[in-house]
Amino acid sequence: ELQLKGAGPTPFSRSSDGRKVLRSSVREFLASEAVHCLGVPTTRAASLVTSASTVVRDVRYDGNARPEACAVVARVARTFVRFGSFEICRPTDPQTGRTGPNARTAGGAGESPARSEPLVLELVDYVAESFLGLVDSAPGSQERALALLESVCASTAELLARWQGLGFTHGVLNTDNMGILSDTIDYGPYGFMGHFDKLFTPNSSDNSGRYCYDRQPAAVEWNVAKLGQTLALAGALDAAAATACTDSFRAAYERAHLAIFRRKLGLTDVASDAADAQLVAGLLETLDVSSADMSLSFLALGGLPRAVHKSATTEGTAGGENGAAAEGAAAAEVKRALSRLAQVGTSRARAAKISAPSLPVQAIRQLAAIRASEPAKLGMYGLDEETVDFNLSRLSRLEEIARLSDAGKLERDAQAWRAWIDRYVARLALEGREVGEAEGEALLRREAAMARSNPAFVLREHLLQAAIAQAECGDFGGVRSLLARAQAPYFPGPPSSDAQWAALLESLPSDDALDFVLT
Secondary structure, three states: OEEEEOEOOOOOOOOOOOEEEHHHHHHHHHHHHHHHHOOOOEOEEEEEEEEEEEEEEOOOOOOOOEEEEEEEEEEEOOOOOEHHHHHHOOOOOOOOOOOOOOOOEOOOOOOOHHHOOEHHHHHHHHHHHHOOOOOOOOOOOHHHHHHHHHHHHHHHHHHHHHHHHHOEEOOOOOHHHOEOOOOEOOOOOOEEOOEOOOOOOOEOOOOOOOOOHHHHHHHHHHHHHHHHHHHHHOOOOOHHHHHHHHHOHHHHHHHHHHHHHHHHOOOOOOOOHHHHHHHHHHHHHHHHHHOOEHHHHHHHOOOHHHHHHHHHHOOOOHHHHHHHHHHHHHHHHHHHHHHHHHHOOOOHHHHHHHOOOOOOHHHHHHHHHHHHHOHHHHHHHOOOHHHHHHHHHHHHHHHHHHOOOHHHHHHHHHHHHHHHHHHHHHHHOOOOOOOOOOOOHHHHHHHHHHHOOOOOOOOOHHHHHHHHHHHHOOOOHHHHHHHHHHOOOOOOOOOOOHHHHHHHHOOOOOHHHHHOOEO
16 A cells, blocks of 8 residues: 655644655654664655645744645555554443444445444454455454454564564554554654663653653553454454453563564573573663663674683583683673673763653652642643653652762673673573584574674664754755665674774764754
């Protein structure tokens, strides 16, 4: 399917003008191609066409509106049907009394509405037959609706795990921004994780952190549950069957998440899932504590699987000389990894900037006091407990950083990394080879999977903003350059040379580039 985004008013534009500005068009054009080249299912951008027209936009919602150049993006997808497409047809919810805007029935003239199949059943058949190949079950049957829901749960769990593995944060994960075929769709205030922050939210209007990196799984799980409820309300599926299916989503996601991070760390499933899940959780906690750059941290670890493998396979040979040399090489690789992780970490001042709450500190304290004494008053300020909790979490992190000295933060981060790498090296030592494999084949296979899972290039916000600034002056060289880099995001192996590593460090943002605001 083809879609023009920004070409003018449509029946769905409500009171808007239907235009898309160049700034957001460049972001969508580049992101959809970058995500595709990272191996993640997504809509694509066929073209980006500029216009001499301008529209007035208040970018920061602060009253300083300005004219901006228009553009049109041609988007391509297998289908643009979304979770929200089913909710348009949602019958009246007996609990809330709410009804979808197009909850009419599909019966013919003179047919009783009570006996007519809701339009959502037609949508189930359309998607099942046209895109999922679910033709073995009868049209309109519960078997077909359940098969559709099971397919959506499985593919959405995989998509979410891929996002989390890359640090991709969508920014606005409502049901209308979830594709029914689990393609990434609608690139608005998205962001790729730079310096790690589990509460990272690229959307400045998300004051509650509802769609932050750490809460993306819960948001997507909620959307999946709502799709199941919609099918049940429409009579397409038994409510118990729908709930049982959507309740399985979390386990499916956790399996996919573990598989993604095993590949990123060069591991197979020789250890228990529980042990490896703890190792991954420890890694994410260390990334969060140190605010190290997510992408480069994984590349910094890239030489360890080979070094540990060599040490493990040469122990006790040639009077211990080869084993000692290999052990020394492994220790040297650990030292190099720790040095590189320190280079992609953050200073105390930088960490404070990354962790800043979305609301002023004094306002957060006042809101906390109001909630403690008169919680009903929060609604008077247009706020809820979720917003207060999120900003209190931010403030707590900021205060923790403030208690550290510059040297204290560096030492704390180094200790955290040393402790985690000791666990990682011990886990790598468990890896062997499968029956019938030649020496080193398993290692090569693991290294190849690792290289395909850890990008050397992600679409960082400061790079995007520089290209957009050029484009707004009529120069699209920066956009074309970023597109070329996004089309080859992976190295064939870990960055072994100092020159390669230095080039990667140059991609990190300056302190000033941490202040970009997306709306």
